[in-house]
Amino acid sequence: xxxxxxxxxxxxxxxxxxxxxxxxxxxxxxxxxxxxxxxxxxxxxxxxxxxxxxxxxxxxxxxxxxxxxxxxxxxxxxxxxxxxxxxxxxxxxxxxxxxxxxxxxxxxxxxxxxxxxxxxxxxxxxxxxxxxxxxxxxxxxxxxxxxxxxxxxxxxxxxxxxxxxxxxxxxxxxxxxxxxxxxxxxxxxxxxxxxxxxxxxxxxxxxxxxxxxxxxxxxxxxxxxxxxxxxxxxxxxxxxxxxxxxxxxxxxxxxxxxxxxxxxxxxxxxxxxxxxxxxxxxxxxxxxxxxxxxxxxxxxxxxxxxxxxxxxxxxxxxxxxxxxxxxxxxxxxxxxxxxxxxxxxxxxxxxxxxxxxxxxxxxxxxxxxxxxxxxxxxxxxxxxxxxxxxxxxxxxxxxxxxxxxxxxxxxxxxxxxxxxxxxxxxxxxxxxxxxxxxxxxxxxxxxxxxxxxxxxxxxxxxxxxxxxxxxxxxxxxxxxxxxxxxxxxxxxxxxxxxxxxx
Amino acid sequence: xxxxxxxxxxxxxxxxxxxxxxxxxxxxxxxxxxxxxxxxxxxxxxxxxxxxxxxxxxxxxxxxxxxxxxxxxxxxxxxxxxxxxxxxxxxxxxxxxxxxxxxxxxxxxxxxxxxxxxxxxxxxxxxxxxxxxxxxxxxxxxxxxxxxxxxxxxxxxxxxxxxxxxxxxxxxxxxxxxxxxxxxxxxxxxxxxxxxxxxxxxxxxxxxxxxxxxxxxxxxxxxxxxxxxxxxxxxxxxxxxxxxxxxxxxxxxxxxxxxxxxxxxxxxxxxxxxxxxxxxxxxxxxxxxxxxxxxxxxxxxxxxxxxxxxxxxxxxxxxx
Numbered sequence: 001x002x003x004x005x006x007x008x009x010x011x012x013x014x015x016x017x018x019x020x021x022x023x024x025x026x027x028x029x030x031x032x033x034x035x036x037x038x039x040x041x042x043x044x045x046x047x048x049x050x051x052x053x054x055x056x057x058x059x060x061x062x063x064x065x066x067x068x069x070x071x072x073x074x075x076x077x078x079x080x081x082x083x084x085x086x087x088x089x090x091x092x093x094x095x096x097x098x099x100x101x102x103x104x105x106x107x108x109x110x111x112x113x114x115x116x117x118x119x120x121x122x123x124x125x126x127x128x129x130x131x132x133x134x135x136x137x138x139x140x141x142x143x144x145x146x147x148x149x150x151x152x153x154x155x156x157x158x159x160x161x162x163x164x165x166x167x168x169x170x171x172x173x174x175x176x177x178x179x180x181x182x183x184x185x186x187x188x189x190x191x192x193x194x195x196x197x198x199x200x201x202x203x204x205x206x207x208x209x210x211x212x213x214x215x216x217x218x219x220x221x222x223x224x225x226x227x228x229x230x231x232x233x234x235x236x237x238x239x240x241x242x243x244x245x246x247x248x249x250x251x252x253x254x255x256x257x258x259x260x261x262x263x264x265x266x267x268x269x270x271x272x273x274x275x276x277x278x279x280x281x282x283x284x285x286x287x288x289x290x291x292x293x294x295x296x297x298x299x300x301x302x303x304x305x306x307x308x309x310x311x312x313x314x315x316x317x318x319x320x321x322x323x324x325x326x327x328x329x330x331x332x333x334x335x336x337x338x339x340x341x342x343x344x345x346x347x348x349x350x351x352x353x354x355x356x357x358x359x360x361x362x363x364x365x366x367x368x369x370x371x372x373x374x375x376x377x378x379x380x381x382x383x384x385x386x387x388x389x390x391x392x393x394x395x396x397x398x399x400x401x402x403x404x405x406x407x408x409x410x411x412x413x414x415x416x417x418x419x420x421x422x423x424x425x426x427x428x429x430x431x432x433x434x435x436x437x438x439x440x441x442x443x444x445x446x447x448x449x450x451x452x453x454x455x456x457x458x459x460x461x462x463x464x465x466x467x468x469x470x471x472x473x474x475x476x477x478x479x480x481x482x483x484x485x486x487x488x489x490x491x492x493x494x495x496x497x498x499x500x501x502x
Numbered sequence: 503x504x505x506x507x508x509x510x511x512x513x514x515x516x517x518x519x520x521x522x523x524x525x526x527x528x529x530x531x532x533x534x535x536x537x538x539x540x541x542x543x544x545x546x547x548x549x550x551x552x553x554x555x556x557x558x559x560x561x562x563x564x565x566x567x568x569x570x571x572x573x574x575x576x577x578x579x580x581x582x583x584x585x586x587x588x589x590x591x592x593x594x595x596x597x598x599x600x601x602x603x604x605x606x607x608x609x610x611x612x613x614x615x616x617x618x619x620x621x622x623x624x625x626x627x628x629x630x631x632x633x634x635x636x637x638x639x640x641x642x643x644x645x646x647x648x649x650x651x652x653x654x655x656x657x658x659x660x661x662x663x664x665x666x667x668x669x670x671x672x673x674x675x676x677x678x679x680x681x682x683x684x685x686x687x688x689x690x691x692x693x694x695x696x697x698x699x700x701x702x703x704x705x706x707x708x709x710x711x712x713x714x715x716x717x718x719x720x721x722x723x724x725x726x727x728x729x730x731x732x733x734x735x736x737x738x739x740x741x742x743x744x745x746x747x748x749x750x751x752x753x754x755x756x757x758x759x760x761x762x763x764x765x766x767x768x769x770x771x772x773x774x775x776x777x778x779x780x781x782x783x784x785x786x787x788x789x790x791x792x793x794x795x796x797x798x799x800x801x802x803x804x805x806x807x808x809x810x811x812x813x814x815x816x817x818x819x820x821x822x
Contacts, residue, residue: 308707332709346707349700351768360697361708363690371688414708 008035009071010199011056011087011168016065018051025051026062027223033168033216038190038200040210040231043220044243044405044433049203052220053170056201057089058082069168088161089170092431096145096153103128103141106160131163136192151182155189162198169193170201173431175209179294187213207236219243244435251434252466253441257285257448259469262319264336264422264453266305269314274300275477278314282422282453287444289464289471290457292497297477298457299341302424306338307331318422332361335421339411339428341457343404347411350400354392355381357399358413384413389439405436412443423447424455429463441467461490473497521813522762522777529781533788540788547669551737553783554671555580558730559754560775561682562723567758568686569716570699570767571619571626573723574751575611575633576730581746582637583607584731585645588741591657592650600657604732605725611637612724616717634751641743651740661736671733678729682772691718700768756803757782760810782806 011033018026026048033039041049054060055067061077068074069085096105103125104111111119112127128141137155145153154174161169175183190200190213204210210217214231219242226242227234240251262281269278275297282288290298304311307325316323318334325331331338340346348357358381359366366373381395388409392402399410408428415423425444429437444454444467458464464471470484473496481496483489534541559576566573587604591597611633618629663670686692694715697705706712730750735741761778763770785806789799 327711328707329709329711338707340707345701346703349697349704349768351700351764352696356693356696360693360705360710363693367690372690372693 007032009033010035010069011201012066012068013052013056014066014068016052016055016062016067018055018060018063025223026055029065029220029223029225031218031225031228033199033201035167035199036194036197037215038194038202038213040214040217041201041203041220042210042217042239042243044435047220047243047433048223049220050172050403051223053089053172053201053203056082056168057087057170083164083166086165086167087170088158088164088166088168089172090154090157090161090174092172092174094150094153094157096156098144098146100145101125101141102132102139102143102145102148102156105145105156106131106141106163108160110164132159135159135162135196137189149182149185150178151186154178154186158189158193162193167197168199168201170203172203174202175204175206183209207239210239211236240434243433251438252463253438253445255285255287255445255448255467255469257445257451259286260284260451264319265317266301267315267317269301269304269311271300271304271310271312273477275304275474278474278477278479280472280479280482282455284451284453285448286470287448287454287456287468289468290455290474291459291461291464291471291493292474294459296474296497298474299426300477301474302338302426302455302457305331306336306424308338332418335419337415337418337420337423339415339423339425341426341430343408343411348399348407351398353396353398354385354390354402354410355395357410358384358395358417361414362417380417381413384417388413388416388443405432408432408440409436412440416443416447420447420452422453422455424457426457427459428456429458429460437463461493464493465489522760522774522781526777526781526784529784533784537788537791539791540784545787545791549780549783549787550672551669552787553779554669554675555730555734555737556750556753556757556782557675557776557779558678558726558733559750560757560779561678561772562726563751563754563758564682564763564770564772564775565686565695565719565722566626567755567763567765568699568767568770569695569719570702571716571719572630572755572765573615573720573727574627574630575615575637576630576723576727576754577749577751578634578638578641578746579608579611579724579727580731580734580750581743582611582641582731583728584733584735584745585641585650585741585743587728587732588653588657588735589645589650591654592652592741595654597654597656601660601732604735605728608724608726608728608731609721610724611727612721615724616720619720620713620717638746641746645741645743647743649740649742649744653736653739653741658736658739661733661738671737674729674733678726679772679776685722686772691715695719696768698767753782756807760806762810765811778810 009032014030016026016029017024029048029052041052043049051060055062058077058079058081066073069087074085097108106128107124112123114120125141132139132141137159139152139156148156158169174186178186194200202213210231216228217231217234217239218228219226219239221243261284263284264282267279270276278301292298300309303309305316305325307327307330316325323334325334344350349360355377359377363372366376378395385392385395390406390409390413392406399407402410428440432440444456447454456464456468465488470482471488471493472479473481473483473493475497483492539545559580562576563573583604586607587600590603591600594600615630615633618624618632619626659670660674661671665673686695694705694710697708697710698712698715702712734745757779758770758775759765759778760781761770761774763775782803785802786799789802
């Protein structure tokens with residue numbers, strides 16, 4: 001652009017490459033971060049974003065290429081050194097000490113001490129408050145961390161980083177675990193810090209967010225930089241196209257299944273404090289959405305249907321027959337499957353291989369003549385890996401080595417092998433890139449076409465509207481509305497979601 | 503691009519596959535050079551005989567550790583089952599009955615452990631600690647701490663006899679190892695054990711009956727302890743309740759960990775545990791040959807545990 005204005009580059013990567021056994025994670029990547037800006041990194045899972053970050057924060061060393069911070073080429077590659085030159089990373093999953101105060105969290109491990117080694121409490125609180133005020137925030141240093149929202153905790157984490165002189169802050173998908181309102185707060189705070197010369201590298205999958213917060217956007221694909229443009233010079237579709245490497249005319253596939261007879265009837269599900277009187281139907285070939293705000297009770301109801309958690313009242317009728325589901329194995333036997341919203345915690349055994357994870361729900365089937373058939377297991381696993389387009393070096397790789405989207409596909413593969421009749425998917429596309437999202441929607445449509453019923457819990461309205469035939473809206477543990485056809489729009493759903501204003 | 507990278511030599515992967523065997527070979531080489539007696543056929547047979555009891559206990563601990571638990575009671579349950587079995591053969595001369603009694607003694611505490619852990623949700627560490635005390639107290643009370651020696655020949659054959667050139671206890675150990683290998687590698691319950699140890703929440707959400715799986719591991723460990731007790735008493739030609747105080751469960755746990763099984767569960771293989779058990783066996787044997795004081799031996803074994811776990815942690819870290 002304008003050559004005359006000399007840019008103030010705070011961080012620069014030049015021709016960086018990094019390989020792991022079996023994959024070239026980064027291939028000749030270059031990019032620059034200007035002081036006081038937010039540089040968004042976009043790309044599908046496995047595109048190389050996390051590798052890039054780990055090179056910047058010193059966890060990995062690049063095979064080739066240089067990392068330059070404020071004009072100095074970094075030669076010592078370890079996390080402590082990178083911290084000392086001002087790089088801080090705010091991870092997706094925060095780990096604040098909830099029962100300590102804001103100030104204690106900020107100064108954790110670095111508390112001001114007297115000569116005898118005891119903590120100077122007053123100085124610590126004063127310093128913390130001064131720091132918070134100085135940055136223009138409104139937090140009380142004495143407040144308990146537990147009483148803060150997730151976005152506030154993210155800000156505290158940033159303040160903590162700044163307290164040790166961080167200049168470049170890497171935020172790994174900060175918006176994936178917070179509500180839309182919180183995202184707005186977070187963005188506001190980031191803008192404040194930007195104005196004070198702090199630079200951000202911001203990873204996000206959400207297109208809207210790039211517009212809202214980004215100054216520059218760099219798209220990575222297959223370990224290469226595809227483009228690097230000022231936000232505003234590039235439109236949403238272009239970013240998506242570049243991320244997936246093909247035109248994305250259709251973000252949502254169409255459910256072409258013929259909706260058949262009633263498959264499932266949930267009657268009057270209740271558990272004190274969580275949900276009450278929840279009843280609904282699901283038909284064969286139907287994709288039913290469950291919308292609502294976080295904490296509306298959707299997950300709780302579905303877990304209870306699956307038998308993972310208890311219920312106090314309510315029955316499940318499957319094709320006219322009452323089921324007695326007391327635990328997950330009962331539900332699975334009946335063909336009712338629940339895909340947890342937390343794939344790491346409840347989906348996969350990360351230390352075991354891809355094939356073992358895929359086989360895990362189906363071991364009976366492979367147990368032939370007293371032995372687990374490795375042949376059958378390998379055949380099914382390979383077939384699933386190909387069918388769902390899971391990117392993995394081999395089926396012997398441990399599940400923990402795969403990226404988020406591919407891990408999600410593994411969990412889905414595990415359940416598809418059980419040929420579910422009713423598949424409840426809880427936030428199946430959270431934290432997953434556009435390409436993989438499409439593939440997951442496609443799987444849902446395929447299931448519907450085969451006559452199964454699909455329930456999708458989602459907090460993202462566009463995907464509910466785009467994929468589902470009908471949607472239930474929950475609020476405060478109750479079903480407050482049901483929408484379909486023309487009625488299925490953001491406004492209507494939100495009205496029900498905030499408590500049903502009809 | 504992919505194929506080229508694959509041929510690249512990967513140290514940590516190589517280590518996790520073959521490292522422990524190399525360490526064993528290395529030790530055997532060094533020890534043989536240092537002491538001629540070490541490599542004699544007689545001594546080798548000695549080593550193997552010495553590791554038999556520990557290895558059988560280790561079979562049970564293997565399942566416990568992989569599923570994320572630990573069995574502290576294995577040593578005293580071994581003494582409990584073994585001594586009952588020896589007393590039984592002394593009184594009745596009925597060897598099959600004595601074997602059944604020994605196994606039943608192990609099974610009994612396996613069931614108690616299983617119940618404590620799965621029904622009452624007590625952590626394995628505490629539950630098996632309680633059983634350890636109970637088994638030890640029970641057998642000391644029953645026997646008044648007295649040994650019963652001169653057992654039936656058919657019984658001592660289990661600990662001292664030979665089939666061809668192979669000692670009978672070694673054959674029993676081999677059978678225990680084979681069963682453990684079969685369970686872990688070739689049955690659904692084995693896979694479930696890995697899954698429960700690797701990620702209990704995920705196992706539960708996948709419809710694995712977590713409690714049944716844990717119960718199975720406890721019972722299996724109890725049975726192994728009973729079997730180890732029978733073999734031990736048969737070798738000693740006497741029922742010795744005090745063998746429970748020797749802390750053999752700790753040696754067994756050490757063997758499993760030296761063999762690369764993670765204390766946090768989900769990872770491990772019985773093949774490596776055999777090597778772990780042999781490594782401990784030859785180190786002990788070598789130190790005995792060199793007349794090293796038993797206190798020093800303990801220090802060396804302590805260091806060995808540290809080294810094994812440090813290597814394990816490093817390998818795991820470099821993998822991520």
